[in-house]
Amino acid sequence: MKHIYIHFPYCLYKCHYCDFNSHARKPGELKDETKLFLSALQKDWQQQFSDCLDFDHALAGESVQTIFFGGGTPSLMKGEHIKIILDFIRADVVFSDNIEITLEANPGTLSAENLQSFKQAGVNRLSMGVQSFSDQNLQRFGRIHTGEEAVAAIELAKKYGPKELSIDLIFGFPDQSLASWESDLQQALKFKLKHLSCYQLTAEAGTKYTQDLRQGVWQDPDQEVMNQMQDLTISLLNQNEFHRYEISNYAKPGYESRHNLAYWHFESYLGLGPGAWGQMRRSDAKLKSFQLLRRVLIKDPLSYQKAVGSGNFWREENIPEDTALGECLMMGLRLSDGIELSVLQKMFPNACGEDFEVAKQQAIAKGWLSQKAGRLCPTEEGLRWNNQLAALFL
Numbered sequence: 186m187k188h189i190y191i192h193f194p195y196c197l198y199k200c201h202y203c204d205f206n207s208h209a210r211k212p213g214e215l216k217d218e219t220k221l222f223l224s225a226l227q228k229d230w231q232q233q234f235s236d237c238l239d240f241d242h243a244l245a246g247e248s249v250q251t252i253f254f255g256g257g258t259p260s261l262m263k264g265e266h267i268k269i270i271l272d273f274i275r276a277d278v279v280f281s282d283n284i285e286i287t288l289e290a291n292p293g294t295l296s297a298e299n300l301q302s303f304k305q306a307g308v309n310r311l312s313m314g315v316q317s318f319s320d321q322n323l324q325r326f327g328r329i330h331t332g333e334e335a336v337a338a339i340e341l342a343k344k345y346g347p348k349e350l351s352i353d354l355i356f357g358f359p360d361q362s363l364a365s366w367e368s369d370l371q372q373a374l375k376f377k378l379k380h381l382s383c384y385q386l387t388a389e390a391g392t393k394y395t396q397d398l399r400q401g402v403w404q405d406p407d408q409e410v411m412n413q414m415q416d417l418t419i420s421l422l423n424q425n426e427f428h429r430y431e432i433s434n435y436a437k438p439g440y441e442s443r444h445n446l447a448y449w450h451f452e453s454y455l456g457l458g459p460g461a462w463g464q465m466r467r468s469d470a471k472l473k474s475f476q477l478l479r480r481v482l483i484k485d486p487l488s489y490q491k492a493v494g495s496g497n498f499w500r501e502e503n504i505p506e507d508t509a510l511g512e513c514l515m516m517g518l519r520l521s522d523g524i525e526l527s528v529l530q531k532m533f534p535n536a537c538g539e540d541f542e543v544a545k546q547q548a549i550a551k552g553w554l555s556q557k558a559g560r561l562c563p564t565e566e567g568l569r570w571n572n573q574l575a576a577l578f579l
């Protein structure tokens with residue numbers, strides 16, 4: 186299995202816009218919770234790895250190329266916890282020599298000591314959720330750190346942390362001006378990083394932010410200003426030699442997130458931990474066979490821990506080939522490089538038929554898609570209207 190995602194479900198505080206499977210815990214509660222999490226995670230791995238062997242021996246035998254610790258706030262774990270996890274995985278599979286091991290981090294949880302311990306444990310890429318350098322924005326959305334603390338955390342991470350560092354920023358806070366977003370971008374550029382993620386704030390169901398919008402605490406952000414922010418991001422980062430390789434992700438050549446590329450390329454991956462998703466695919470172009478098994482684990486951390494020993498801690502679905510093709514296009518057309526047609530035809534030996542051709546021609550006619558050198562690539566407009574583009578294939 187080339188790609189593994191591990192979900193650590195705890196945070197110190199629930200950010201107001203967050204709809205991830207994250208649960209606020211006091212620092213004093215984390216020690217015991219983390220212990221229980223580690224023990225459950227090991228059983229989770231053993232069960233799912235054994236299932237993967239049953240599904241496709243070749244898939245299970247592949248060397249691991251990427252591991253991603255997401256959450257939640259996995260930087261609340263210690264380096265020794267990360268090492269325990271990597272050791273039990275490595276007991277069953279081979280790690281590739283150039284494996285990418287990413288840890289998501291909250292700037293409010295970092296110190297020289299834990300950064301060094303993550304690095305020693307084997308983490309070689311840190312993805313830091315900075316979101317903004319403006320205290321006003323950070324406070325409005327319940328972040329646990331200030332702008333100054335974010336700057337200090339980035340400097341510490343560059344000095345003591347894993348080799349690669351990426352930061353996440355969010356734009357489109359209500360009342361945020363274009364100048365304030367430019368200031369966040371300019372501040373981020375000062376650190377001479379190789380990877381930046383710039384997400385547009387969205388109002389997700391069930392979040393405090395969405396509730397506040399409904400109750401009139403905030404006005405909906407102005408879509409015209411949001412578009413200007415997106416355009417500014419693209420041009421400013423291009424001027425600084427970042428290429429936009431995915432709708433919200435920018436990198437210097439060779440520094441793209443390999444783990445996230447695996448999702449956008451619709452590869453197989455195992456998802457471990459509460460609420461994690463995984464998928465296993467096997468297709469044979471000659472035999473015209475296809476199978477995609479999607480698995481979603483129990484979300485609630487306590488229920489997950491209780492169920493994990495019983496072998497019944499997920500919901501599983503066989504995804505029909507035409508549905509999977511639509512999903513694959515939805516993911517792949519987020520990438521500037523798009524999708525190679527021959528890869529698509531190998532992955533989906535029966536589904537790239539008439540319906541697919543009709544949708545493709547419609548997307549080309551709308552100016553959202555181009556076909557060149559055997560690839561289907563979204564145009565600038567296609568990236569802007571990605572949801573509508575993807576909908577043509579679903």
Ligand code: SF4
Nearest residue numbers: 196199200203207257
């Ligand atoms: S730190 Fe991240 S995962 Fe945790 S609540 Fe905030 S946005 Fe969600």
